[in-house]
Amino acid sequence: MNFDLNEIRQQITQVDRSLLKLLSERHRLALDVARSKEITQKSLRDVEREQQLLRELVQFAENHHYQLEAQYITQIFQRIIEDSVLTQQVYLQKKLNQQREQNIHIAFLGKRGSYSHLAARNYATRYQEELVEISCDSFSQVFEQVQAGEADYGILPLENTTSGSINEVYDLLQHTELSLVGELAYPIKHCVLVNSQQNLTEIDTLYSHPQVIQQCSNFIRTLDRIHIEYCESSSHAMQLVASLNKPNIAALGNADGGNLYGLQVLKTDIANQQNNITRFIIVAKQPIVVAPQIHTKTLLLMTTNKQQVGSLVDALLVFKKHNINMTKLESRPIYGQTWDEMFYLEIDANINNPSVQIALEELRQYSNYLKILGCYPSEIVKPVDVT
Numbered sequence: 001m002n003f004d005l006n007e008i009r010q011q012i013t014q015v016d017r018s019l020l021k022l023l024s025e026r027h028r029l030a031l032d033v034a035r036s037k038e039i040t041q042k043s044l045r046d047v048e049r050e051q052q053l054l055r056e057l058v059q060f061a062e063n064h065h066y067q068l069e070a071q072y073i074t075q076i077f078q079r080i081i082e083d084s085v086l087t088q089q090v091y092l093q094k095k096l097n098q099q100r101e102q103n104i105h106i107a108f109l110g111k112r113g114s115y116s117h118l119a120a121r122n123y124a125t126r127y128q129e130e131l132v133e134i135s136c137d138s139f140s141q142v143f144e145q146v147q148a149g150e151a152d153y154g155i156l157p158l159e160n161t162t163s164g165s166i167n168e169v170y171d172l173l174q175h176t177e178l179s180l181v182g183e184l185a186y187p188i189k190h191c192v193l194v195n196s197q198q199n200l201t202e203i204d205t206l207y208s209h210p211q212v213i214q215q216c217s218n219f220i221r222t223l224d225r226i227h228i229e230y231c232e233s234s235s236h237a238m239q240l241v242a243s244l245n246k247p248n249i250a251a252l253g254n255a256d257g258g259n260l261y262g263l264q265v266l267k268t269d270i271a272n273q274q275n276n277i278t279r280f281i282i283v284a285k286q287p288i289v290v291a292p293q294i295h296t297k298t299l300l301l302m303t304t305n306k307q308q309v310g311s312l313v314d315a316l317l318v319f320k321k322h323n324i325n326m327t328k329l330e331s332r333p334i335y336g337q338t339w340d341e342m343f344y345l346e347i348d349a350n351i352n353n354p355s356v357q358i359a360l361e362e363l364r365q366y367s368n369y370l371k372i373l374g375c376y377p378s379e380i381v382k383p384v385d386v387t
């Protein structure tokens, strides 16, 4: 037995490198699968294959007395499969939409280090593009930058697992000519960020964006006599706190962003809900075509005939009749039309599918107004159930 820590660490490093090499090999095989499915048109996701694979791996580990928990094995391989599905999606989408840009200009809210900036970085990395950052002061400016052709894409938060829908973005979607071309789920991990290691009790003022304050309300309530300063974004808050450099102030933001401004983490994981995820949408001037093999979502904007009893129910029954799953229903007031409402419906459907087109035609009978805001690959890969 060898108990020399340095030597053990060297062995761990070697094992980790071997794991990386194997992961990269598997990643390459996912591309081969994508090429095969490009020809056969087979669906990217095969739930039965995934379940079989996961069960076999757990059994294999058990037979070989690897002493690894079934849940551990399942979680790791679910993450690997997620990468495989997203890799295949990117391959098919890039080919279908003939994306050739070397770099992509993405407009986002806030400065460097904002969650929107970090999500934009993720999106560019996923599509293997160089990101050119276009920082904006408001959500409407994000739309304007894309509309004006200054940015190829705009990235906007649409909903959060803790604070719900972001109404301002929904309202802006009512008036845009842009199309939704993608989505991205980004885990939000809020921290208290300060200039130097001080005590939490010394802090009397917190700077952040209203959404962040709302998402951390339980933690904030535990603080005595705290004053809140609302900022345009969490990155504005981080920059301000860094420049003011006072011991009694802190920003609520993310650790990576704080690092960019030289701030230190005083406390992590302060959000009300542990599983705090924001779903971002990506908008562009032109709609995209989504490969039929990909799990696709479509966002619709609709008003129903209020004079007709049960018109919304009738509209929704169209989806049931055509076996289309609805993933979200949101309503927002229509500006200038008291008590009238605009409905946002998100469905698991590709508008190029003829049966979906028939369903949408039928839907028109129950709506005064119907607009397709966009059809895009779902980038949220739900893990299969293996229980």
Ligand SMILES: O=C(O)C(=O)C[C@]1(C(=O)O)C=C[C@@H](O)C=C1
Pocket (backbone or CB within 6 Å): 030, 033, 044, 045, 046, 047, 049, 050, 053, 080, 081, 084, 085
């Ligand atoms: O085997 C396939 O069809 C794949 O696409 C590969 C893979 C995997 O990575 O193992 C990924 C997605 C499918 O749902 C099943 C398995």
